[in-house]
Amino acid sequence: MEREEFLERYRHSIAHVLAKAMIELYGEEVQYAIGPQIEDGAYYDFWIPKSLTEEDFPTIENKMREIIKRREPWTREELSREDALKLFAKQKFKKELIEDLPDGEVISVYHTGDDFVDLCRGPHVENSQELMNVAFQVKSVSGAYWRGDEHRDQLQRVYLFVYPDKNALKEHLKWLQEAQERDHKKLGKELDLFMFDETAPGMPYWLPRGWKMYQALLQYSREVQRRHGYTEISAPLINNKKLWLISGHWAHYINNMFMVPGVSGWLKADADLSGVMENPNDTSLPEKTVKIQAGSVIYNRENLDTMAAKPMNCPNAMLTYKRRNRSYKELPIRYSEYDVLHRKEKSGQMNGLFRVQEFRQDDDHTFVMESQIEAEIADIISIADEIYKTFGVSYRAELSTRPEDFMGDIEVWDRAEAALKKILTDKYGEGGFEINEGDGAFYGPKIDLQIKDALGREWQCGTVQLDFQLPHNFGCSFQNAEGEQEMPVVLHRAIYGSLERFIGIIIENFKGSFPFWLSPEQVGIVPIREEHNAYAKKVYDALSEMGIRTEVDYTDKNMKEKIKTYKNYKDPYILVLGDKEMAENTVSINMRGSNKQVNNVPLDAFLKVCAKMQKEHTLELTDDFS
Known part of the structure; x- marks a missing residue:
């Protein structure tokens, strides 16, 4: 069996085991909806007479393992629409799915043991014992509307990780942990790169x-x-609608465009016109007016000139x-x-x-x-x-x-x-x-x-x-x-x-540790005491004149505290300046990713290295300042 076929069959079968486990745990009141296999496992949607939390996950997993150990046979059966509706008489979601099937469609069900049956095309395993070595884990639970419709029943969606064996699952969980550590939303906040606000959804503020x-x-x-x-x-x-009509975007892309009504004349409503509109191009609107409550400024439809922000x-x-x-x-x-x-x-x-x-x-x-x-x-x-x-x-x-x-x-x-x-x-x-x-x-x-x-x-x-x-x-x-x-x-x-x-x-690719040329700040400067601030300013000016993005902390904070701040921001190089560096026109360098400090580096040598890395868009940092 090909790997993809193997994963599809076993993940889909594990979803059925999950459904059976939920019924055994939470009773005949449970309504089970759909449970497909997905990229890293499977999920199943349920109506359950309680809200699931992470504390329930071990209980669910243990019940699933208990069911698998029973080594129950899986059998396929084809039914008429009438018989299928009788079989799922108490399952409202299954009944709806059956009723929506086109005439002539083959209706098949799978029995797991003698006490659980599910509406399904398959394929599935022939016996639960085939699932003995399959590794699974409850991933999460979230809300889901029946058939994605917010006006329908709200269900609980239980997600599972499902892999061929324990080692494969372990590797996936390790990968997930690494992915979480690289999450750009998390790192973007930690590194103070960008933010979002509810007043502009999906529109980043660049810090x-x-x-x-x-x-x-x-x-x-x-x-x-x-x-x-x-x-x-x-x-x-922003361009007039005419441009988007010519280009074809009006016909092919209008649902993804932001409209900006252009107005050459204004009127005031002297009556409540609420309920008249959201779309200024709706031809069913009154000829002269477009919206809202009494006293509000409204459009004169005859002068309406629609504009659109360019996609x-x-x-x-x-x-x-x-x-x-x-x-x-x-x-x-x-x-x-x-x-x-x-x-x-x-x-x-x-x-x-x-x-x-x-x-x-x-x-x-x-x-x-x-x-x-x-x-x-x-x-x-x-x-x-x-x-x-x-x-x-x-x-x-x-x-x-x-x-x-x-x-x-x-x-x-x-x-x-x-x-x-x-x-x-x-x-x-x-x-x-x-x-x-x-x-x-x-x-x-x-x-x-x-x-x-x-x-x-x-x-x-x-x-x-x-x-x-x-x-x-x-x-x-x-x-x-x-x-x-x-x-x-x-x-x-x-x-x-x-x-x-x-x-x-x-x-995410660099885990926030960007190449030198791309780093938001490339060099952080730490004068040890106040008397070293003047030399720090000299070093800062030399770097800035070359176009190197540099920050310096002139405060009286502890040296280690200053260094820690720049390390948290993942600055590639942190220069520590004290009496010796000031006297000899050198710098001591803490390099990102290294615990050692490189001392007595001539300032000119460091400047040359920075200029070279900047010009060549070097991928890796260098510790060679000779």
């Missing part, structure tokens, strides 16, 4: 230390792109390109852009920096002739190689093809997909990349770059999207060598992707 790191990422991206011939632009953050930079790049006539001699034209974007997300989907509603991308829109596509994408891949190597991460490529809601002609899509497939085959070889059918953007196929972090997790960051549609929609053109007007192809490109998400990834 001074975090903003310095953010700017270091931007500066590095700009350096790389400048060497590859990119020109940076900036465009409005993407591409339409504005199109306008920038077409502002004047173009010649083939100008191409490629590469417009990089780092403007703020807003995308509306469901509250349950937001997760720290990984899923936000406000973010920046290292975005680019490159206008090329078809003959330039291959060379340009090869150059983009070389940029990805350089940047990901700087962060010490590997990546793999995926090709995403035409989605169901695509825009444009199939023939154009086929040509675009064939071009990207050839590029990837030439770069990575036949079979050296994956194909995600139907996962492309609505305007074109794309290459996604999946990076792998220190815990072996993959993240989609980089993307290259080939677009024949938007330049057509916006009427973009250039004069070719024959003097005729031709439409350019647009490459949408990002390497970091969302900077917010990328920062979340690297916080």
